[in-house]
Amino acid sequence: MNTVSNISLSVLLSVFALLRSEGNLFIPLQAIDRSSTNSIVLTDIGEFGLLRNERPGIPAHYHTGIDIKRPSGNYINEPIFSIMEGVIISKRTDGPYAQLIIEHQDERGKFWTLYEHIAGIEVELYQPVTPDRPIARFMNTMELDKYGWQFDHFHFEVLKVAPIPLQKDRTKPERHFSSYTLVCYTREDLRKYFHHPLEFLSERL
Numbered sequence: 001m002n003t004v005s006n007i008s009l010s011v012l013l014s015v016f017a018l019l020r021s022e023g024n025l026f027i028p029l030q031a032i033d034r035s036s037t038n039s040i041v042l043t044d045i046g047e048f049g050l051l052r053n054e055r056p057g058i059p060a061h062y063h064t065g066i067d068i069k070r071p072s073g074n075y076i077n078e079p080i081f082s083i084m085e086g087v088i089i090s091k092r093t094d095g096p097y098a099q100l101i102i103e104h105q106d107e108r109g110k111f112w113t114l115y116e117h118i119a120g121i122e123v124e125l126y127q128p129v130t131p132d133r134p135i136a137r138f139m140n141t142m143e144l145d146k147y148g149w150q151f152d153h154f155h156f157e158v159l160k161v162a163p164i165p166l167q168k169d170r171t172k173p174e175r176h177f178s179s180y181t182l183v184c185y186t187r188e189d190l191r192k193y194f195h196h197p198l199e200f201l202s203e204r205l
């Protein structure tokens, strides 16, 4: 048995995919194999390391994570899970850029995971998390209509180095860190700060 068996792909997948709607429990939508990364589907431009074109106010940069598609047709409450045990160290709840950063520690040391374009955050700052309970969900239909359907995925990163501490911001009181998401201008930057998420998961599953 893998010593880091806590790692699970549940981050990506609705393991039970139970639709909880107004207290009604529907049948499971699908059973997903959590022992491999095969069932992870990325958006068309969701791969790690793709060059993102310059846009107003943001220079061209490399894509520092992967953009994971919703695993089912659940546009109500498709859950998102932490990949393993950890502690929430930063939380941002503003609309389409809502984000959680989790600090993890295993026998190889510390690393950090980031989940962005999420909604319905179910965890508190400094709360310890486990991979068997949702930390958030994909945006629902109403939120996508409001913010744009380009957010019909969530962005997932694995950081090799600690995220960047932020000054206090009254408008985002629980956002304590930012990632290197928009500041990777070279392949070296990318390698310095980030693991390739799918390789990382495959290695540690």
Ligand SMILES: [Zn+2]
Binding pocket: 046, 063, 065, 066, 067, 154, 155, 156
């Ligand atoms: Zn992304």
